[in-house]
Amino acid sequence: MRLGTFLQYAGDAVRTVDQAVALEQAGLDAVWVAEAYGFDAPTLMGYLAARTERVLIGSAILPIYTRTPALIAQTAAGLDAVSGGRALLGLGASGPQVIEGWHGVRYDRPLARTREIIDLCRRMWRREVITNDGIYQLPYPGGTGLGKPLKMLTKPVRDEIPVYVAALGDKNVELTAEIADGWLPILFLPEKAKSVWGKALDAGRARRTRGPLDVVASGLLAIGEDVTGLRELARANVALYVGGMGARGRNFYNDLMRRYGYEAEAATIQDLYLAGRKEEAAAAVPAEFLELTALVGPAGHVKERLEAFREAGVTMLNVTPVGPDPIGDVRTLREWMG
Structure with missing residues (x-):
């Protein structure tokens, strides 16, 4: 590797x-x-x-x-x-x-x-x-x-x-x-x-x-x-991609989060991000996801x-x-x- x-x-x-x-x-x-x-x-x-x-x-x-x-x-x-x-x-x-x-x-x-x-x-x-x-x-x-x-x-x-x-x-x-x-x-x-x-x-x-x-x-x-707390540094970036990198129904990263099994979380992150509530969207990123991807x-x-x-x-x-x-x-x- x-x-x-x-x-x-x-x-x-x-x-x-x-x-x-x-x-x-x-x-x-x-x-x-x-x-x-x-x-x-x-x-x-x-x-x-x-x-x-x-x-x-x-x-x-x-x-x-x-x-x-x-x-x-x-x-x-x-x-x-x-x-x-x-x-x-x-x-x-x-x-x-x-x-x-x-x-x-x-x-x-x-x-x-x-x-x-x-x-x-x-x-x-x-x-x-x-x-x-x-x-x-x-x-x-x-x-x-x-x-x-x-x-x-x-x-x-x-x-x-x-x-x-x-x-x-x-x-x-x-x-x-x-x-x-x-x-x-x-x-x-x-x-x-x-x-x-x-x-x-x-x-x-x-x-x-x-x-x-x-x-x-x-x-x-x-x-x-x-x-361990440094995992939190990824929250805003994940929320940007899952919530804001694409429109509703046309966001490849949101689709991926759903395929990982985080359907409800992906929907919440997108709803909050598109409503301009970016900090709340970041807070909605699952802690488990941050742990497993870092x-x-x-x-x-x-x-x-x-x-x-x-x-x-x-x-x-x-x-x-x-x-x-x-x-x-x-x-x-x-x-x-x-």
């Missing part, structure tokens, strides 16, 4: 990269950079590449509607070049709120679009001369008529950059297990993962022609006898949670250190992971 973390995109970006550098020295294997509707991810990823020596650097995620397939391929290849082959390309559909509200792009055909973009990126990294007749028409048929099939001008460091997909719904998870190199779930509860996603993962893997699927899950990290508590408890993630098939554990000694906690966890 490898060890990663998310670069916090809110606040002082330079300062958070400083922490990532220190965590690399403590044994971290990967750093992932989010992109919502704040700073873009590739700028911070390039800065990370300049400041680090060994860690893998991934996007988590680049929304597929915000860039052409060619730009996605170019961005990943550029990062791979300046990092010496350390790039991980994390992609996801995001949701209608951000895609239509912030980017002004229609949210449609997420599964077909994901499949097509991944195929195009891989062909572009192999420097094939690109034509495509699908969602993306290459060369574009409705313009001047001067477009021509092209291949990537520069030679990528690798012709296979690992592609990870953020997926929650059954069809998207099945697609991910079929064609991606890795899966980026969110709000991952190890004990419920098989019952929620097992059939979709099995169906996708049955058609898989690539190597083993990397499974990346995340949680807060704090090791100590008196740190690695926070005495050493024995954290070891148990580590094994739960391992048994659930997680191959990369992304932690957000929140304890008084983040470097020490990462170093300790790295030792336990072997």
